[in-house]
Structures are given as structure tokens and as C-alpha cells.
Amino acid sequence: LDGRSDLYSLGCVLYECLTGEAPFAGTSVAAIAQRLLTPAPSVRVKRTEVNQHLDKIIQTALAIDVADRYATGRELAAALRQPAQPGPPADRHAIVVLPFTNMSPDADNEYFSDGLTEEIITDLAKVGALSVISRTSAMQLKGTTKDIRTIGRELGVGYVLEGSVRKAGKSLRITAQLIDATTDDHVWGDKYSGTMDDVFDLQEQVSREIVKALDITLTHDEDRRLADHPIEDARAFELYIQARQELRRWGAAIERGIQLLSQAIEIEGETAPLKALMAWAKVIQVHSGTGGDTSPLDEAEAAARSLLSVPSDAHYGHAVLGDVEWERGHVKEAVEHFEQALEREPNDADLLFSLGISYVAAGQNDEFLATSKRLLECDPLAMLAWLLAGIVTWFVGRHEDGIPHLKRAVEIDPQNALVRWSIGYTLACVGRVEDAAVHAAWMREHAVGMPYTGQLNALVEAQQGRKEAGREWLTDITPLDGHHMFHLAESFAMVDDTDTALDWLERSVDAGFYPYPYIAEHCPFLAPLRDHPRFATIAAKAKQRVETFNASGPY
Numbered sequence: 001l002d003g004r005s006d007l008y009s010l011g012c013v014l015y016e017c018l019t020g021e022a023p024f025a026g027t028s029v030a031a032i033a034q035r036l037l038t039p040a041p042s043v044r045v046k047r048t049e050v051n052q053h054l055d056k057i058i059q060t061a062l063a064i065d066v067a068d069r070y071a072t073g074r075e076l077a078a079a080l081r082q083p084a085q086p087g088p089p090a091d092r093h094a095i096v097v098l099p100f101t102n103m104s105p106d107a108d109n110e111y112f113s114d115g116l117t118e119e120i121i122t123d124l125a126k127v128g129a130l131s132v133i134s135r136t137s138a139m140q141l142k143g144t145t146k147d148i149r150t151i152g153r154e155l156g157v158g159y160v161l162e163g164s165v166r167k168a169g170k171s172l173r174i175t176a177q178l179i180d181a182t183t184d185d186h187v188w189g190d191k192y193s194g195t196m197d198d199v200f201d202l203q204e205q206v207s208r209e210i211v212k213a214l215d216i217t218l219t220h221d222e223d224r225r226l227a228d229h230p231i232e233d234a235r236a237f238e239l240y241i242q243a244r245q246e247l248r249r250w251g252a253a254i255e256r257g258i259q260l261l262s263q264a265i266e267i268e269g270e271t272a273p274l275k276a277l278m279a280w281a282k283v284i285q286v287h288s289g290t291g292g293d294t295s296p297l298d299e300a301e302a303a304a305r306s307l308l309s310v311p312s313d314a315h316y317g318h319a320v321l322g323d324v325e326w327e328r329g330h331v332k333e334a335v336e337h338f339e340q341a342l343e344r345e346p347n348d349a350d351l352l353f354s355l356g357i358s359y360v361a362a363g364q365n366d367e368f369l370a371t372s373k374r375l376l377e378c379d380p381l382a383m384l385a386w387l388l389a390g391i392v393t394w395f396v397g398r399h400e401d402g403i404p405h406l407k408r409a410v411e412i413d414p415q416n417a418l419v420r421w422s423i424g425y426t427l428a429c430v431g432r433v434e435d436a437a438v439h440a441a442w443m444r445e446h447a448v449g450m451p452y453t454g455q456l457n458a459l460v461e462a463q464q465g466r467k468e469a470g471r472e473w474l475t476d477i478t479p480l481d482g483h484h485m486f487h488l489a490e491s492f493a494m495v496d497d498t499d500t501a502l503d504w505l506e507r508s509v510d511a512g513f514y515p516y517p518y519i520a521e522h523c524p525f526l527a528p529l530r531d532h533p534r535f536a537t538i539a540a541k542a543k544q545r546v547e548t549f550n551a552s553g554p555y
Contacts, residue, residue: 007070011061018043018054023062051115053082070519071432078393078401091158093214094157096133097121099142103166113141113165115241116174117205120161125347126225129216133157136382140412151182155380159187160211170195176206178213188213196234204229218305221313228311231326236268240277257281272307276316279303283323287480300324315344319351328483329512331362332549356388361483363515363546364554365395383413387422395515397522399429417447424456426486429524433463451477455487459525462494470495479504482511490525501529508537514542 015023043055057079063069068077079139079494082489099122102113125132133155141151148160177189188209192202207226207294211218218226231237239260244362246257262372268274282296282303307317322337338355342348356371372388379385386409393402406423413419426437440460443453454473461470479485485508492501505519519526520539528536 007061007073010073010076011058011069013064014058015369021162027049054080071435072215072400074400075403078398079404081401082404083367085512091116093129093132093159093216094131094155095124095159095161095210096141096151096153097124097138098144098151098160098162099139100162100176101164103164103173109165109167110237111242111245112167114142114245115238116165116199118241119203121208123203123226124210125345127211127216127218127222129542130155130211132347132376134347134382136349137379138381140381148179148181148184153224157181159214163206167196172196172199172202174206176204176209178210196238199234199237200229200232214224219439225313230271230273231268231272233268236264239264239267240274243281244277247277247284254281254285271313272310272316275303276307276320277309279320280323283320283327286327295329297324297327313344315341315348315351318344319348322354324353324360326358326512327481329510331358331512331514332552334358335362347378349375349382349384352378353384353388356392357483360395360515361513361549362389362515362549363395364549365392365515365517368392368395381412383409383416386412387419390422390426393517394426394429395522397517399426399524402426403430403453415446417443417450417452420447420532421452421456425459428456428459428463431463436460437464451480452487453485454485455491458491459494462491467495471497479507482508482513485511486513489529490523493528494525496528498529498532502532502534502538505529505535506541509542509545511540514545516542516546522524 012023028071043058057076059071060068060079061076070079092214097117100113100117102110104112117138121132121135121138124130137155144151146154151160152158158181160179160181161176163174163177168412172194174192175190178187178190179185180187190206190209192205194202204226231240243257243260243264246253246260258278258281261274263282265274265278279300282300285296286294300320304317304320304324305321306528307314308318318337318341322334325331325334325337335355335358338351338358342351345351352371352375356368356375359365359368359371369392372385372392375382375388386405390402390405390409393399393405402428405448406419406426409416409419410423420439424436424443427433427436427439436456437460440453440457440494443450443456447453454477458470458473461467461473470491474488474495474497477488479488485504489503489505489508490503492498492504508514509519516539519542520530528533
């Protein structure tokens with residue numbers, strides 16, 4: 001099946017197979033108008049046992065706007081192959097912590113309620129018997145109107161924790177209640193009052209009461225980790241969670257985050273979480289191109305190495321060193337550190353994403369696929385989880401299979417330039433140039449000056465036969481890392497600048513991006529280079545680096 005109209009017909013057939021009747025009945029003018037103007041009814045209205053994943057696929061096939069439907073049968077098939085979210089695990093507790101509602105008189109205290117939510121998620125993730133939905137997915141449910149059973153079913157959790165925070169001056173009040181997501185029964189609830197100086201004790205009390213309500217016995221190490229308060233001063237804690245929020249926004253917010261962190265360190269001293277966050281800020285300065293040069297990586301490495309034994313079971317040092325090694329193109333070392341960090345914090349979605357990207361750079365597709373699956377399980381509503389799931393398909397030669405995943409990532413975070421670039425790139429890979437051009441235009445408007453903007457627009461211009469215009473997009477682009485060098489090579493190849501394309505391709509391999517099967521076979525934009533003698537040499541170098549990575553064995 002190739003056309004969107006054919007797929008609309010298939011959507012009607014699927015609907016009728018599941019419900020026993022067509023989505024729209026009748027052949028009158030009014031009936032036909034209904035098809036054109038009214039969204040198809042949900043399958044779940046008639047068959048409540050049909051999961052939302054399948055219902056959404058049928059709704060997409062029957063979308064009113066033709067552009068919103070699946071473009072090809074292969075794209076629809078890829079969506080059908082994508083597994084629905086699992087139900088609650090049978091052998092362990094699964095829980096999601098909904099963002100605590102800010103009940104403070106000052107709306108600006110939203111950062112504090114969000115930060116406290118994240119700290120409770122982090123606390124609960126320390127308990128081995130619990131499976132905890134990660135922060136990013138939890139934050140997607142902020143202000144949700146979904147009922148508890150729906151949330152439980154969609155996320156595959158058995159329990160939902162919800163609550164509120166009221167902060168007025170130094171006064172603090174926290175309410176929390178634990179609900180069984182399968183029955184909507186109230187399992188536990190309580191209110192806690194104190195001052196900001198009591199915030200760590202109150203946070204710990206909430207976490208321990210949840211563990212108690214679920215009849216879980218803590219190990220000695222788990223008990224110790226729940227009692228650990230690595231930041232002691234309440235004001236320093238506030239500054240820390242504000243800084244963390246700013247740094248996650250990247251761009252101009254990086255400098256603001258560093259200023260807040262510096263204030264926290266003046267109050268608290270260089271405790272592990274503060275020192276680690278400052279080191280990470282140095283890394284993202286380099287990655288975003290705002291650090292001037294790579295010298296901040298040296299500062300980040302020195303800080304990270306001092307954190308490796310403070311305490312010995314904390315993930316901070318290894319997490320930062322993984323990022324440092326990635327920026328330097330030392331992929332094997334990055335993987336080793338990310339793996340060790342995940343041994344200490346197995347539910348950290350950011351670490352899983354970084355690990356996945358490192359594996360793909362090293363041509364380790366099986367490990368990449370496994371990491372992507374693991375990230376989707378712990379962070380099913382996160383943009384990064386769906387982004388990684390879409391990227392996975394490139395490196396095994398099934399670009400079109402990734403489009404539904406990337407569309408989901410765009411739905412979650414439509415203003416994210418990385419997501420827009422990824423889906424635009426994928427559409428360009430499969431020859432859907434007009435669709436790719438839509439995302440290239442979005443980047444021209446919303447990501448001016450971002451190096452990936454020029455790279456994608458150059459690809460689109462070349463595919464549309466305007467190679468000179470494509471070359472103009474590639475003028476004065478400064479590459480960010482080995483991954484970006486690789487994609488520059490693609491663009492230069494498509495505008496017929498073979499020598500420059502080969503230069504960037506070789507530099508990308510030398511800089512730590514060497515996914516050999518993609519270089520040698522699956523990447524459509526390197527096709528103009530593959531008959532060149534120099535390409536064979538570069539591909540052989542990439543293959544050798546993959547083999548060296550494999551030969552070195554696990555860390």
C-alpha cells in the first residue's frame with residue numbers, strides 16, 4: 001500500500017474488524033460530509049479492551065487532514081510492530097510520582113514543587129524492589145486530567161503517588177497520597193508540616209512511608225541511602241534545584257545556572273551533587289559551543305575524578321566522566337563510565353540516552369537496541385526515549401520504521417530543535433523531501449545559527465536540485481563533535497563536494513563516530529562517495545575501530 005487514501009481504507013477495515021461496524025455509515029451527502037469534517041470515533045468507545053496504542057494507530061490512519069495520516073504502508077506497519085506499553089509488572093512494584101502541585105502563594109515557587117518531586121523519584125529509585133517511572137515521563141503528566149486508572153494502564157504501573165507543596169517564606173507543608181492504579185483505592189496518605197530547614201527530613205519521611213505502605217523491606221544499603229542528605233542547607237538546596245532546571249534548558253540559561261550553582265557552593269561548599277552539577281555545566285558549555293574552547297572539559301574531568309570515591313557508591317563521578325570522554329571522542333571510555341554510573345543509578349534516563357548514543361557511535365547496534373528498549377520502559381513519555389527509538393532504525397537500514405517514533409517525540413516536545421532535525425533527517429533519508437522541508441523550515445525559524453540547521457537545509461536543497469543553495473548553507477559551519485562531522489560529510493557529498501565530504505567523514509571517524517554498517521551500507525547520502533578509493537580506506541578504518549571496541553571486551 002502506498003497512498004494515504006489506500007491507508008484510510010485500511011483504517012476503515014481495521015476499525016470494522018475490531019468493532020463489527022464501519023466508522024461512518026451511509027452514502028448520503030450528509031454522511032459523506034461527516035467523513036470529511038468529523039474525526040472517526042474511538043475504537044475504545046465500542047471495545048474498551050482495545051489498547052490505546054492500537055486505537056491511536058487507527059485514528060491516525062483515519063485522520064481528517066490527509067497530511068496527518070500514514071504516508072506508506074511500511075510506516076503504518078512499523079507503528080503496528082511497535083509494542084504497546086506493558087501492564088504492571090507481576091514480580092515487583094511499579095510506581096509513578098505525579099508532579100506535586102504548587103500550592104504556594106508565589107507561583108514562582110513552581111521550581112520547588114518540581115524539584116521536590118524529582119528528589120522523591122530519586123529516593124524511590126534507590127529501592128531495588130521498586131520500578132519507578134523516570135522524571136521526564138512524570139513531568140509530562142503535570143496538570144493532567146487523566147484519571148488514575150488511565151495513568152496506571154498507559155504507564156504500566158501499579159501505584160500512583162500524588163501530592164502538593166505549600167511554601168510560604170520558611171514555612172513548608174507537604175501532602176501526599178498513594179493510590180492503587182488498578183482499583184483507584186487509597187493506599188496511604190499523610191500531611192507533613194515544618195520549615196524549610198526540615199525539607200530533607202520531610203522528603204525522607206514521604207519516601208519511607210511509601211516503602212512501608214507497599215510492604216517492602218529495605219536492605220542496609222537502601223536504608224543508608226535514603227537517610228543520606230548530600231546537601232544540608234535548605235537555601236543551597238533551593239539554589240541547586242533552580243540551577244538544575246536552568247541548565248537543562250541549555251542556550252543562554254547555562255550561564256544563569258552556573259551563577260545559581262556558585263551561590264549554592266558559597267553556602268554549602270563543594271558537596272557531591274553541587275560539584276557534579278557544576279562539572280556537567282562545564283561539559284554542556286563545550287557541547288553547545290558556548291565555552292569558547294574545550295578547556296572546560298579539563299575542569300570537569302578534575303572535578304569528576306575527585307567525586308569517584310565520595311561516596312564510593314554514588315554515580316556522580318562516572319556520569320560526568322562519561323560525558324567528558326564522549327566530547328573527546330573516546331567512545332569506549334564513555335561507555336565504561338556510563339555503564340558504571342548506571343550500576344549505581346539504574347533508573348537514570350539521561351544516562352541511558354547517553355549510553356545509547358555512545359553505543360551507536362561505536363557501531364554496537366545490538367547494545368543500542370537494548371538500551372533504547374530499556375529507556376522506553378523506564379521513561380515511556382519522555383521525548384528522549386522516543387527520539388532514541390527512532391534513531392535506532394537508521395543504523396539497521398530501516399529509516400522509515402523510525403518515523404512513527406519520531407512523530408511521537410515531536411508530539412511530546414514540538415519546540416525541540418534536536419527532535420525537529422531528527423525527523424527532518426529521517427524523512428530526507430527515505431526520499432520524502434517535501435515533508436523534510438517542513439522541518440528544515442521550522443529550524444530556519446526557530447534554531448537560527450544552530451549547526452544542524454545548516455546541515456539539514458543543505459540536504460533538502462540538494463535533494464530538490466538546488467545544490468548551489470545547499471553549498472551556501474554549509475559555509476562557515478563549525479562542527480560540534482564527531483556525530484556532527486559525519487552529518488556534514490553527508491551534506492557535502494550531496495552538493496557534489498566530494499573531497500570536503502571525505503575530509504569530514506574521516507575526521508568524524510577519528511573523532512569517535514564510526515558506525516561501520518551505516519557508513520558502508522545503510523546511509524543513503526554517502527552513496528556518491530562509495531566508489532571513491534579514499535572512501536574504502538575510511539570505511540576500513542571505521543570497521544577496524546568497531547573491531548577494536550569489540551575486542552577490548554566489557555569494562
